[in-house]
Amino acid sequence: MRNSKVTFINTDIKFKEFNKQIYDQLFGKMSDGVLVINSSGLVEYLNPSYQKIFGVSDFAMKGRSIYNTINDDIVLTSLKNKKNLKGYVYHPEKNRKYRVITSVFFEETLFKGILAIYHEEDSFETFYRKSIKDNKSLKINPAFAYIIGNSKEIKEAIRIAEKAAKTNATVLISGETGTGKGVIAEAIHKASQQWDKPFVKVNCAAIPYNLLESELFGHEQGSFTGAIKKKIGKFEQANGGTIFLDEIGDMPIDMQVKVLRVIQEKEFERVGGNESIKCDVRIIAATHRNLKELMEQGLFREDLYYRLNVIPIYVPSLKERKEDIIDLTYHYMNKIGKEIGVLPKTLDREVEMAFASYDWPGNIRELKNLIERLMLIVDHSIIRLSDLPPEISKTYELNIPKLERKSLINFNLDGNLASMEEYEKEIIKLALDKYGSFNGAAKVLGLTHKTVAAKARKYNLID
Numbered sequence: 440m441r442n443s444k445v446t447f448i449n450t451d452i453k454f455k456e457f458n459k460q461i462y463d464q465l466f467g468k469m470s471d472g473v474l475v476i477n478s479s480g481l482v483e484y485l486n487p488s489y490q491k492i493f494g495v496s497d498f499a500m501k502g503r504s505i506y507n508t509i510n511d512d513i514v515l516t517s518l519k520n521k522k523n524l525k526g527y528v529y530h531p532e533k534n535r536k537y538r539v540i541t542s543v544f545f546e547e548t549l550f551k552g553i554l555a556i557y558h559e560e561d562s563f564e565t566f567y568r569k570s571i572k573d574n575k576s577l578k579i580n581p582a583f584a585y586i587i588g589n590s591k592e593i594k595e596a597i598r599i600a601e602k603a604a605k606t607n608a609t610v611l612i613s614g615e616t617g618t619g620k621g622v623i624a625e626a627i628h629k630a631s632q633q634w635d636k637p638f639v640k641v642n643c644a645a646i647p648y649n650l651l652e653s654e655l656f657g658h659e660q661g662s663f664t665g666a667i668k669k670k671i672g673k674f675e676q677a678n679g680g681t682i683f684l685d686e687i688g689d690m691p692i693d694m695q696v697k698v699l700r701v702i703q704e705k706e707f708e709r710v711g712g713n714e715s716i717k718c719d720v721r722i723i724a725a726t727h728r729n730l731k732e733l734m735e736q737g738l739f740r741e742d743l744y745y746r747l748n749v750i751p752i753y754v755p756s757l758k759e760r761k762e763d764i765i766d767l768t769y770h771y772m773n774k775i776g777k778e779i780g781v782l783p784k785t786l787d788r789e790v791e792m793a794f795a796s797y798d799w800p801g802n803i804r805e806l807k808n809l810i811e812r813l814m815l816i817v818d819h820s821i822i823r824l825s826d827l828p829p830e831i832s833k834t835y836e837l838n839i840p841k842l843e844r845k846s847l848i849n850f851n852l853d854g855n856l857a858s859m860e861e862y863e864k865e866i867i868k869l870a871l872d873k874y875g876s877f878n879g880a881a882k883v884l885g886l887t888h889k890t891v892a893a894k895a896r897k898y899n900l901i902d
C-alpha cells in the first residue's frame with residue numbers, strides 16, 4: 440500500500456512540478472488557505488496560508504492520501520461526489536471559523552480533482568468593534584448588522600428602519616409571525632439617539648385583558664384587589680427611550696383609546712391614580728394581523744392606526760426571501776454550535792433544495808428552532824434529507840422535479856454505470872425532444888448537425 444503511494448508520486452512528478460509553479464504563482468501569497476487534491480485523493484498542493492491555519496507542513500501532507508491526513512468532511516464529500524460544496528470548518532484550538540468553498544475541476548471530461556479555499560470569517564464581535572471604530576466605512580448602522588439577509592426585500596425593510604431610527608416618529612411594523620419584527624424594532628432603538636435609554640417590550644396578546652392597563656400604565660397601591668403596592672407601568676419604565684407594543688392588533692379597543700391619548704398628549708394616569716404623569720416615549724408597534732381588516736370590523740381604531748402608521752415597515756416572510764435561508768441557516772449553525780459546543784454542520788444539496796421549496800410558516804423562528812434541533816440530534820457533520828422532519832423533506836419529493844435532483848450522471852439501479860453508447864443515445868434523444876431539430880440539438884451539444892443526424896439514425900431515434 441505504501442509503495443503504491445510512492446510509485447504514484449514518482450510517476451506523476453512532472454505533472455506536479457508544473458502545477459506547483461502555477462499554484463505558487465496563483466495562491467502562494469494569498470491570505471486564504473488553499474488545498475488541492477487530485478482525483479486519487481492525494482494532496483497535490485497546500486499554500487503557506489493553509490499550512491499556517493491548520494499548523495501542518497508541506498512535507499507532512501504533500502502526496503499523502505487525504506483520507507489519512509485530513510478529517511475535513513466538506514473536502515471529502517466534495518471529492519467523493521465530484522461536486523462543488525460550500526460550508527464551514529471550525530478550528531477549535533484557534534476558536535476561528537473558516538468558510539470553505541470547494542471547486543471540482545475536470546480536464547475535458549476527465550475528473551482531475553478538487554480545489555478548496557478556506558476563508559477566515561470575522562467573528563461578529565470583531566466586525567461590530569471594527570464598524571463602530573470606523574463608522575464611515577459602513578453602509579449600514581451596526582445596530583442593523585445583526586439582521587441577517589441579503590435579499591432586496593429585507594434590505595428594503597432595513598433601509599426604511601434606518602431612516603426611522605434617525606427620527607422620533609412612530610413606527611408600525613407588519614409581517615408574519617417570526618419574521619423578525621422584534622429584531623427590527625430593537626435595531627431602530629439601538630440606532631436611534633435614545634440608544635442608551637430603555638427599550639421596553641410589551642406583548643399585548645400575552646397579557647390578560649384585566650391586567651393590561653396596569654401593565655402598561657402602572658397602578659397606585661390599593662387601586663384594585665391585589666394591588667398591594669404601587670406599580671410602575673411599561674410606559675413609565677420606557678420614559679426617554681422606546682416602548683415596543685408587539686401584537687398591537689390584539690389590543691382591546693378601550694386600551695387603544697388610552698394609548699392614543701399617550702401619543703397625542705404625552706401623558707397618562709396610573710390605574711387608581713389622579714396624577715397625570717408626563718412621558719416622552721417613542722412608540723414602535725408591530726402586528727402580524729391585517730389592521731385595515733380589523734378596522735373594517737370595528738376592532739381597531741382608525742385614529743390610532745393613522746397615528747401609529749407614520750413610518751410603516753413591512754418585514755418579508757421567509758418564503759418571500761428564499762435566498763436568505765442558507766445564510767440564516769449557517770448563521771444559526773455557528774451561533775448555536777458555539778453555545779452548545781458542537782461544530783457547525785454542512786447542508787447536503789438536497790437539504791438546501793428542500794429548505795428552498797418549503798414555505799416556513801413560522802419563518803425565522805421555525806428555521807432557528809429546526810437548526811437547534813438538528814445541531815443537537817444529528818451526529819454526522821453533513822445534514823441530509825433523512826435528518827429533516829417529514830413536513831420539510833416531503834416538499835423536496837413533491838416540488839423538486841426529478842431531473843433537477845439528479846447529478847449529470849447517475850448509477851443504474853444495479854449500482855453500475857451504463858455504457859457510453861447508452862449515455863449518448865439518451866442525451867441525443869433528450870436534445871432532439873427538447874430542441875426539435877438536428878440543428879437545435881447540435882448547437883446545444885456542441886456537435887455538427889450532421890453528427891447529430893448520424894447518431895440519431897444509429898440509435899433509431901428517427902423514422
Ligand SMILES: Nc1ncnc2c1ncn2[C@@H]1O[C@H](COP(=O)(O)OP(=O)(O)OP(=O)(O)O)[C@@H](O)[C@H]1O
Nearest residue numbers: 585586587615616617618619620621622727803804
Ligand atoms: N434577520 C434576522 N437575522 C437573524 N435572526 C433573526 C432575524 N430576524 C429574526 N431573527 C430571529 O428570529 C426569531 C424571531 O424574531 P422576532 O421575535 O423578532 O419575530 P417577530 O416577527 O417579532 O415574531 P412575533 O410576531 O411572533 O412576535 C428571533 O429568535 C430572532 O432573533
